[in-house]
Amino acid sequence: MDDLHSHKPAELIAPLRISLRGHALLTSPRFNKGTGFPLAERKALGLEGRLPTKVNTLEQQCTRAYDQLLQRDLPIRKNTFLQSLKDQNWTLYYALLARHLRELIPIIYTPTEAEAISSYSHLFRRSEGLFLAFPHQDMMEESFLEQTRGREIDLIVVTDAEAILGIGDQGVGISTAKSAIYTLIGGLDPSRSLAVTLDVGTNNEELLNDPLYVGWPEKRVRGEAYDSFVDKFVQLVRKHYPHSLLHFEDFGVTNAHRLLGRYRETHAVFNDDIQGTGAVTLACVMSAIRVSSEGRTIVLDGDSDHQTVRKRLSDQRVIIFGAGSAGLGIAVQLRDAMVAEDGIEPEQANKAFWLIDREGLLYDNGLSEESLQKDHRRAFYRPSTEEWGANSAQEGTNKGVSLLEVVKHIRPTVLIGCSTAAGAFTQDVIEAVADGLHEGEHPIILPLSNPSRLVEATPENIIKWTNGRALVATGSPFETVKKAVNGKDIDIGECNNALIYPGIGFGAILAQSRSVTDTMLIAGARRLAALSPAINDLDGAYNGSALLPDFGDAPGVNFEVAVAVAEQAIKEGSAGQQWLSGEAGWGLEDVRQRAGEKVWVPVYADFIYDKQGVGDL
Ligand SMILES: NC(=O)C1=CN([C@@H]2O[C@H](COP(=O)(O)OP(=O)(O)OC[C@H]3O[C@@H](n4cnc5c(N)ncnc54)[C@H](O)[C@@H]3O)[C@@H](O)[C@H]2O)C=CC1
Numbered sequence: 001m002d003d004l005h006s007h008k009p010a011e012l013i014a015p016l017r018i019s020l021r022g023h024a025l026l027t028s029p030r031f032n033k034g035t036g037f038p039l040a041e042r043k044a045l046g047l048e049g050r051l052p053t054k055v056n057t058l059e060q061q062c063t064r065a066y067d068q069l070l071q072r073d074l075p076i077r078k079n080t081f082l083q084s085l086k087d088q089n090w091t092l093y094y095a096l097l098a099r100h101l102r103e104l105i106p107i108i109y110t111p112t113e114a115e116a117i118s119s120y121s122h123l124f125r126r127s128e129g130l131f132l133a134f135p136h137q138d139m140m141e142e143s144f145l146e147q148t149r150g151r152e153i154d155l156i157v158v159t160d161a162e163a164i165l166g167i168g169d170q171g172v173g174i175s176t177a178k179s180a181i182y183t184l185i186g187g188l189d190p191s192r193s194l195a196v197t198l199d200v201g202t203n204n205e206e207l208l209n210d211p212l213y214v215g216w217p218e219k220r221v222r223g224e225a226y227d228s229f230v231d232k233f234v235q236l237v238r239k240h241y242p243h244s245l246l247h248f249e250d251f252g253v254t255n256a257h258r259l260l261g262r263y264r265e266t267h268a269v270f271n272d273d274i275q276g277t278g279a280v281t282l283a284c285v286m287s288a289i290r291v292s293s294e295g296r297t298i299v300l301d302g303d304s305d306h307q308t309v310r311k312r313l314s315d316q317r318v319i320i321f322g323a324g325s326a327g328l329g330i331a332v333q334l335r336d337a338m339v340a341e342d343g344i345e346p347e348q349a350n351k352a353f354w355l356i357d358r359e360g361l362l363y364d365n366g367l368s369e370e371s372l373q374k375d376h377r378r379a380f381y382r383p384s385t386e387e388w389g390a391n392s393a394q395e396g397t398n399k400g401v402s403l404l405e406v407v408k409h410i411r412p413t414v415l416i417g418c419s420t421a422a423g424a425f426t427q428d429v430i431e432a433v434a435d436g437l438h439e440g441e442h443p444i445i446l447p448l449s450n451p452s453r454l455v456e457a458t459p460e461n462i463i464k465w466t467n468g469r470a471l472v473a474t475g476s477p478f479e480t481v482k483k484a485v486n487g488k489d490i491d492i493g494e495c496n497n498a499l500i501y502p503g504i505g506f507g508a509i510l511a512q513s514r515s516v517t518d519t520m521l522i523a524g525a526r527r528l529a530a531l532s533p534a535i536n537d538l539d540g541a542y543n544g545s546a547l548l549p550d551f552g553d554a555p556g557v558n559f560e561v562a563v564a565v566a567e568q569a570i571k572e573g574s575a576g577q578q579w580l581s582g583e584a585g586w587g588l589e590d591v592r593q594r595a596g597e598k599v600w601v602p603v604y605a606d607f608i609y610d611k612q613g614v615g616d617l
C-alpha cells in the first residue's frame with residue numbers, strides 16, 4: 001500500500017511565509033526544524049549561533065531520535081519521550097512515527113496510551129490542546145478564541161473523558177492522541193486541528209484524592225447544567241467553524257448517544273466510539289463473511305433441511321456482549337448495512353442481534369412504553385415472548401439470561417465483545433459458539449475491549465478452543481498466533497476504529513460535508529473491507545492472513561477510505577456546495593486528486609521570513 005508521500009510529492013510542498021524568528025521559532029513545535037534548519041534560513045531567521053554547526057537531514061534526525069527512543073525500556077517511557085518530541089518538533093515527531101508505524105502506534109495509542117492517560121497528572125509536563133472547564137464557562141468563548149483566532153480549523157476532537165478506552169473516568173486526556181492519529185494515518189494538517197478537553201469534573205475517587213490531579217477536582221456535572229455547558233461549546237464551534245468536523249471521543253454512554261443524536265442534523269459531528277467502531281467492525285465482519293463463505297457451497301443450517309451459505313450480512317446471527325457506546329454503535333452500523341446492502345426492513349434486521357450487558361440478555365419484559373422510548377437500545381430488545389427454555393436463570397421471565405445460554409440457544413455466527421470484562425469469553429462460551437455451527441463454518445469472534453489486558457479472550461485461546469476454525473480480530477494489537485492450525489500462522493487483525501476514522505474524517509472534511517451520514521460510513525467500511533489481506537490472499541480457502549489491513553499500511557488504506565467517503569458524500573448530495581454546484585470547476589472525478597493535494601506529510605517546507613506571514617498557534 002502506498003504511503004501518504006506518494007500522494008504528495010516534494011515539489012507540491014510550497015514554501016511558507018512565516019513571521020517567527022530566533023527563540024520563538026525554535027520553541028514553536030509547528031515550525032521548529034532543530035538542526036534541520038539550512039544555513040540560509042538560519043541567517044534569515046535569526047538562528048545563527050543558536051544551533052550547532054552541522055545541518056542534519058530529516059532522515060538523520062529520525063535516526064538520532066529513534067536511537068534515543070530505543071534507550072527507553074518500558075512502553076510508557078517511550079510514550080513520554082515521544083510526547084516530548086511532539087512538544088518540540090511536529091515534523092520530526094510525525095516523520096519518526098511514519099517510519100516505524102507498526103512499532104510505534106501501540107506506543108502513542110492503545111495499549112500504552114491508556115497507561116499514559118491514567119497517569120496524566122503525574123506525567124504532566126506541558127499542556128497541549130484546549131481545556132475548557134465547567135467552573136470557568138463564562139470565559140469559554142475568550143479561551144476558545146485565544147487559541148483559534150486567525151486559524152483555519154478543519155477538525156475538532158473533543159472529549160469529556162468519562163469513558164476512556166476501557167479504563168473509565170479519567171478526568172482529562174485522550175483527545176490529543178486521537179488528533180495525532182488523524183495526522184499520522186489520515187494526513188490531516190496538525191495546524192488545522194484542535195484537541196479539546198471539556199473538564200466537567202470526575203467521579204474517579206482516586207483522582208479526586210490525588211493532590212497532583214490537574215483537572216477540576218469536583219464530582220461530574222450532570223443533567224441540564226452539563227447539557228448547557230456542552231451546548232455552549234458546540235455553538236462556539238458552529239459559529240466560528242461551521243464547516244469543521246466535530247469528533248466526539250470517549251464520552252459516557254448515555255451522553256455519547258444523546259449528543260450525537262442532538263447535533264447530527266445541524267453539524268458534521270462524528271462519535272468515534274459509536275460510529276468509528278461500528279464502521280471498522282462492519283468492515284471486519286464483511287471481510288470475515290467473505291472468507292467464511294470461500295470454498296464452501298453448502299452449509300447445513302442446524303437440523304432444518306434448509307440449505308444455505310451465509311454469504312450476506314443479514315444471514316448472520318450476531319451476539320454483542322457489552323451494550324455500551326461501542327456495542328450499540330456496532331449493532332446500529334451492522335443493522336444499517338443489512339438494510340442498505342441486502343434490502344431488508346430495519347425491523348427485520350434488528351432481529352439478527354442479541355445484546356447482552358451486565359444484567360444479561362436485553363429484553364423488553366416489564367418496561368413501560370415510556371421507558372422504552374427513552375432507551376436508545378430499545379430497537380435491539382428481544383421480545384419477552386421469546387422462549388429461553390429451562391436454562392434461563394428465572395424461567396418464564398427472561399431475566400438474567402447469560403452469555404453461554406444465549407450462545408447455546410441461538411448459535412451465533414458472530415460474537416463481538418466490547419464489555420471491558422476481561423476474560424468474559426470463557427472456554428465454555430467459545431466452544432459452544434464453534435459447536436453451534438456446521439463443521440465447515442468459521443465462527444467470527446471479535447473481542448474488541450481495550451487496552452489489551454481487558455480483552456474478552458486472547459486470540460491464541462480462541463483459536464485453540466475452536467481448533468483453528470474461528471476468524472478473530474481484536475481491539476488492541478496482538479501477535480500472530482504461530483503454527484495455529486496445520487502448522488499455519490494466523491495473523492490477528494486489529495479491529496480498532498483508528499483503522500478507519502482518520503479516513504472517514506478526512507473524506508468528510510474534503511467533501512465539506514454538512515453531516516456524516518450512515519451511507520458515508522458504509523462506503524468507508526466497504527472500501528476498507530475490500531483491502532482486507534484475508535480476502536485478497538484467499539486461494540480457495542482461508543490461509544491465515546489478517547481480516548483487516550495492518551496498521552503499517554493504515555495511511556494508504558485510509559486514503560482509499562477518504563476517497564470512498566468523499567465520493568459517497570458527493571453522490572448523495574451531502575457534500576458542500578463547491579462540490580455539488582460545479583462552481584469550483586471540480587466534481588466527483590476529481591476527488592482523488594484533491595485528496596492528494598490536501599494530504600499533509602511530515603516534510604520540512606522552505607521558510608521565507610515575512611512580518612505578515614503565519615505565526616505560532
Ligand atoms: N476496538 C475499538 O475500536 C474500540 C473498542 N472499545 C472498547 O470497548 C470497551 C467498551 O467501550 P465503550 O462502549 O466506549 O464503553 P461503555 O462503558 O459505553 O460500554 C461498556 C458496556 O459494557 C457493559 N459491561 C461491563 N461489564 C460487563 C460484564 N461483565 N458483562 C456484560 N456487560 C458488561 C457495561 O455495562 C457497558 O454497557 C472498552 O474496552 C473500549 O476500549 C471502544 C471503542 C472502540
Ligand SMILES: CC(=O)C(=O)O
Nearest residue numbers: 164165166273450497
Ligand atoms: C479505540 C477506542 O476508541 C476506544 O477503545 O475507546
Ligand SMILES: [Mg+2]
Nearest residue numbers: 165249250273
Ligand atoms: Mg474511544
